[in-house]
């Protein structure tokens with residue numbers, strides 16, 4: 001496996017989608033932030049000024065919604081100003097989608113939302129060439145996983161209703177995790193970085209700048225990962241977490257890459273209550289589509 005890893009830098013979700021989803025769940029458990037705080041940190045960035053046609057339901061498109069905790073918090077924010085919402089959910093993992101459906105069944109405050117479930121990747125969904133336009137199109141911590149970063153942004157943007165918004169959250173280039181991604185790519189990456197998952201909010205802003213699209217950025221939604229397990233030699237959870245942090249499959253089986261990654265984390269982390277804490281921080285980029 002070792003030699004293979006260098007060839008797979010940044011390719012976890014593309015080559016091993018199930019391992020990626022499992023690693024995401026371990027990573028989520030390692031987050032030192034209350035779930036509600038994480039959800040609210042994104043929901044609070046949904047613009048208050050989203051408008052829709054009088055009497056119509058506000059249309060929301062979520063890409064890579066996972067188990068729906070963040071998306072449902074965003075829906076609740078929208079429901080403060082709109083009576084009814086139509087929410088199309090695009091998520092390839094059946095397991096994640098089932099969790100989202102359970103959450104919706106159990107949360108009566110989402111009763112005014114009509115859900116349209118699509119168990120698809122973004123690529124599959126956008127191939128269907130739907131005509132519906134949405135007042136809010138969002139992708140929270142997802143665009144690492146799509147095959148073509150630019151094509152996905154273009155497809156998302158095309159489905160934004162005029163006067164609507166596109167909201168994208170991604171790791172900041174300036175965070176410790178973002179810097180790890182760039183170092184990993186500089187030292188071991190091959191070819192075009194944008195063909196891998198090692199993408200950041202800076203890539204989204206560049207895409208928008210190149211098209212003269214106006215946007216605002218909220219910087220630094222900070223989250224701390226408890227990475228203590230990564231330093232335990234035989235910890236499966238530690239290996240999965242390292243895969244998630246590097247977005248690279250079986251990264252621990254390549255001694256050179258593993259040692260660079262662990263050295264970087266060691267030098268850029270802190271100790272708290274016996275835990276090794278490594279910082280990540282995301283940007284939320286919100287673009288407005290002029291009428």
Ligand SMILES: C[S@@+](CC[C@H](N)C(=O)[O-])C[C@H]1O[C@@H](n2cnc3c(N)ncnc32)[C@H](O)[C@@H]1O
Nearest residue numbers: 064065066070093096121122140141142145146
């Ligand atoms: C890090 S999770 C984020 C989930 C959720 N948005 C959140 O922030 O809690 C990434 C999600 O992207 C989904 N995903 C992976 N590949 C995808 C693709 N090609 N298109 C759309 N979603 C994808 C995964 O199944 C997973 O649910």
